[in-house]
Amino acid sequence: MKSVSESATVAGWEVARPGPAARADMAGFRCLGPDPVDQRLIPRPCVTLVLQFGAGSLLIEDATRQLRCGSLAAWPVPGAVRMRAARLGCVEVRVSPVDAHRVLGVCPAELDGSVVSLEDLWGRESSRIQEQLGEARSWADRFALTDALLAARCVAGRPVDPEVSQTWKRVLGSHGLVRVEGLAEAVGWSRRRLWARFRAQIGLSPKRAAKLVRFDHAVCRLVAGDTAARIAADFGYADQSHLHRDVVAFTGLTPAGLARSPGLAVDDSAWAGGAYARIGAEPGDFSGPMPYRAV
Numbered sequence: 001m002k003s004v005s006e007s008a009t010v011a012g013w014e015v016a017r018p019g020p021a022a023r024a025d026m027a028g029f030r031c032l033g034p035d036p037v038d039q040r041l042i043p044r045p046c047v048t049l050v051l052q053f054g055a056g057s058l059l060i061e062d063a064t065r066q067l068r069c070g071s072l073a074a075w076p077v078p079g080a081v082r083m084r085a086a087r088l089g090c091v092e093v094r095v096s097p098v099d100a101h102r103v104l105g106v107c108p109a110e111l112d113g114s115v116v117s118l119e120d121l122w123g124r125e126s127s128r129i130q131e132q133l134g135e136a137r138s139w140a141d142r143f144a145l146t147d148a149l150l151a152a153r154c155v156a157g158r159p160v161d162p163e164v165s166q167t168w169k170r171v172l173g174s175h176g177l178v179r180v181e182g183l184a185e186a187v188g189w190s191r192r193r194l195w196a197r198f199r200a201q202i203g204l205s206p207k208r209a210a211k212l213v214r215f216d217h218a219v220c221r222l223v224a225g226d227t228a229a230r231i232a233a234d235f236g237y238a239d240q241s242h243l244h245r246d247v248v249a250f251t252g253l254t255p256a257g258l259a260r261s262p263g264l265a266v267d268d269s270a271w272a273g274g275a276y277a278r279i280g281a282e283p284g285d286f287s288g289p290m291p292y293r294a295v
Helices: 097-104 118-122 124-135 139-156 162-173 180-187 191-202 206-223 228-234 240-251 255-259 262-270
Strands: 006-010 013-017 025-031 037-040 047-053 057-061 066-069 072-075 082-086 089-095 114-117 277-279 292-294
Touching (some): 037 262, 047 097, 047 124, 089 097, 089 139, 097 191, 114 118, 118 124, 162 180, 162 191, 162 206, 180 191, 191 206, 206 240, 206 262
Antiparallel strands (some): 047 072, 047 089, 057 082, 072 114
């Protein structure tokens, strides 16, 4: 992998992006000050991996529990979920749910809309990659290590059904505005079969997936400074109150509060362009090099 494409300081974080040779969508983060950083977790249409390194700490908190962990996986986490990080260094990877089983070793449905410690999923491999990332001398080296880890895990993992992958692509490509009634017909399955297989392999119903993707694009527009009324009209919400309810349900914040969230400024720097990467080629095709693929 080539050098880091850019590095910036945003809202108390050092943010680094890999060069164009990276095969996965990832970014590097490091807390710059001695004080803990509190940040809201925003649900995204991807499985998020946080690969921690160094001596920092990470606390995840929602209405019912606190989880102190190192590296973690999340898909997706709705509601008022907060992260409290101190001296944290990490590489964050956004994985398409189509590829998540191959990377995690479990399907996204088994995460059950929660945050899970990678130690519980990967055992000692989680500690090993944390040590290697901590010993690396640069962001470029950390990104190369992460790329190699993901490539190795993908080779041995299990792909989703092609029909499920195709349905996910239609939902994502439509910005969540696809008519879910036609999804089953498009892949030649019954509605009942598609809903069951999609939920079992992706962890959401097609309707819920479309709602999440639409919300994600609405968030991007909020960051860009668009008004809630304009966003509601452009993304098929019944009215501004409908958008308001969705944002509160997903984040615990109002649209205005979400737009002011410092975590969104960090995300905007780290994930310029808003693309969610595919790791590898089409499911089952790993005979050659694995190029960067946007879903």
